[in-house]
Every structure is written in C-alpha cells, then in structure tokens.
Amino acid sequence: MRLRPFALVEPETIPEAVEILARLDGEARVIAGGTALVPTMRLGLVTPDRLVSLHRIAGLSEVRVDKGMLEIGAMTSLSALVRRSVVREGWPLLAQAASRVATPPIRSSATLGGNLCYAEAASDPAPALLCLEAQVRVADSVGERVVPIGEFFTGFYETAVAAGEILTAVRVPPMPEGARAGYVKFCPRSAEDKPLIGVAALVTLDGAKRVSDIRLALAGAAPTPIRTRRAEAALQGETLTDAAARAAADAAAIEADPLSDLMGSSDYRREMIRVWVRRLLLSLR
C-alpha cells in the first residue's frame, strides 16, 4: 500500500526550515527518520499534504562534547549515537537505553530527536535522559529556546515543541562523579517491542554507602515518560537495602499512572514497576 501523496520539502538550513514551517502555518509535518511517522501515515492516522524533511540540514547529525556537555544533533540516528565511544564511555546510561530501541534496522533510521518528538510513553531513551537531566534545544523563526527534559513531555504523545518549531539538539550534562546508572527494559513478548515498562536509575552513594543522589525514571508507566520523585525521596539518605529498594519500588508503583493496552493492563504494569524498580536498584548497590 502506497502512502497518500504529499509534497516533500528538503531545506538545507535551520533558518530555511523554520521559515518554511512558519509560512505553512501548521499545515506541514516535520519528518526525521520516519520510523514512527511513516507507519502512522500508512495507517491514515496522519495525512499531511506537506512533509518537511530535516535530513539535508548540515550539522543536525553531529555528536560532540562542549564544555563537558554532550550535544547530540536531533537527526543523529540511534545506531550512530551508540557507535560513538565518547557516548558509551561518558554517558553509558544513554548508550544502554538507545541500544535497546527496537531492532538494528530501526535504530539505523530512527533519530534521537524523532524519538523525543514522537513522545511515545514507552520510549527507551526518554527515562535515561530524564535521569541525566538533559536539555532540549528548540528553534523557530524568532530564535531558539532550551527546554529542560522534565518539562518536555506535556501529555499523551504531546511535547513542548509547538507548531512552527523544530527540535534541533539534545544537551546532556555529565554524569555525576562516581554515579552508577542502569536501564532495564521489560518486554513480556518479544525483545524488539517497545517496553511494557522501562526503568532508568542513576544513583550516587556517599562514603557511608548512603544514597546522596537518586534519579529514577519510568517508561510505559504513565501517559508520558516520568521521573518518580516520591520514590526518589523515599531513597534519599538511605542505604540501598532490600527493604529500601522495596519501599522505593512501592512508591514508584503508586506514583505511576499506567495505561492499559494490548501489551498489558494497568494493574500488570504497576506490578512490573514494583518488580523491575527493585531489581534495578539492587543491581546498583
């Protein structure tokens, strides 16, 4: 089955792209890797007359470190991101989460910017970026603004990126000194699925092995990817015992607001949050 015909616009600079979007006034959709948008177009869920593809814009696929911050161009594919040794060594949590998205042929097309703009609640990279307290650069015809990742996901498949704006880059602060981090993805059926639930955690322990900094984030646990602040508060200052991990997992399960779908019911997701938050925390002791 063919896609419904559309006109493709291929700007070569960010100013050109946002000028086109401003001129088309919400009539066009932006396409990055297409792994999410093309299937939704094929299903007829979106039927744009115009697509603005970002693939010709030089520099949008660059990955570099700037004053200790990792700067990832929005069009960087997940496979290119994971291939970079600077990412694997400096931001292993992000590399681990990005390497769990779908399958190799999807990761080589899918982009980090596209993953965030699609705003899938069960995104693998999103909880890692929430733990790393990333920032998202957004440009429009007036200029540029920076959105903290914690304010980026605004609702079910909704983001802070407004019509006429383009996500241009993701900036990731360095991992805290001595922090341990991990991402677990639970798929009940098949490893290439999106997660039923995904859990990312970043833990720093003090000299007495007490939790001095804890960031915990979930995918598939609410209408958007979320940080679980109450579960974090339950762990602050605690030793990572089985009881403490269990208490935090219970707090995360209560804090979550999971949806029911074909992969699993809301209740099942809540139970799996309990299981996988505890397991992940105990693995980071």
Place this chain on the structure above:
Amino acid sequence: MRLDFTLNNRPYRLEAPDHWTVLDLLRDGLALTATKYGCGEGVCGTCTVLLDDEPVRACLVLAARLRGRTLLTAEGLESNGAPDRLQSAFARAGAAQCGFCTPGMLLSARALLAANPTPTEHDVREALAGNLCRCTGYTKIVEAVLAAAGPR
C-alpha cells in the same frame, strides 16, 4: 524529484514521486522484487536493505533519502551468477521454506557479519530479531548464518 544514487554497484539517475518510499522505488519503479512488502510498518523485516552498509526498512525510508548514497538489495548479492557465501549457506542449511523472509534475513545477516565476522549464536539471534519467519522456527536460519561466518 530527481534522485542520483548507487544500487547494487550500478549508478542510477531517475525521477520519483515525493511520496515514494525506497520500497516503492525498488518494486514499482525498477521492478526489483526481491525486496518484499510485508507489514509496511517496519515490524516484519522482509523489506530490509542495506543503505550505506547499514540495514534499514525500505518501507519506512523515503526515496529522497537515497540521494548520493549506496543501496544493496538481495539482487546485488550474487556475483557473475554465483550466490554469495550467505546465500550458499542458506541453501545448504535448508534455511528457507516459503522464502518470503529470506531477502531480509540475508541482508540483516550480511550487516551482522560485516560488523562482527565471528558472531555467537546469541549475536545472530539479536541481529535477526527484527526479521520474522513464520515457517522455519529460525533454527536453520541461525545455523546458516553461523556456517557462513565460519569458526570462531
């Protein structure tokens, strides 16, 4: 739109509608039908092709993305009429039944062996995770890829 690219080691220059995917261009534009239309959503893997040596889903990639790049499909695997190492290994292992998934399997396996010439069985299964086969149960496909890779 005008597209210049390399397909199976030959340069191509052609016109294609804006809304065509790589799969539309291969099957309908060029009558190269080794690359199959399965699900159309990037899930089944039978349209897997190599774009600049990386596996991609031809059903998801817009044809515009081909400009200046190199594409390999199952038609480009043989040389002088002789099957390549993976094709021979698939034939010897009996790794195809209906054959619909085979082109995608061959290209995903080729990308794996290029990146990792001596994969474990686990590596093979992971690389082929996105290629569905409803006939074989995968065992012979995995055996064929391991045989093509040679001893670790």
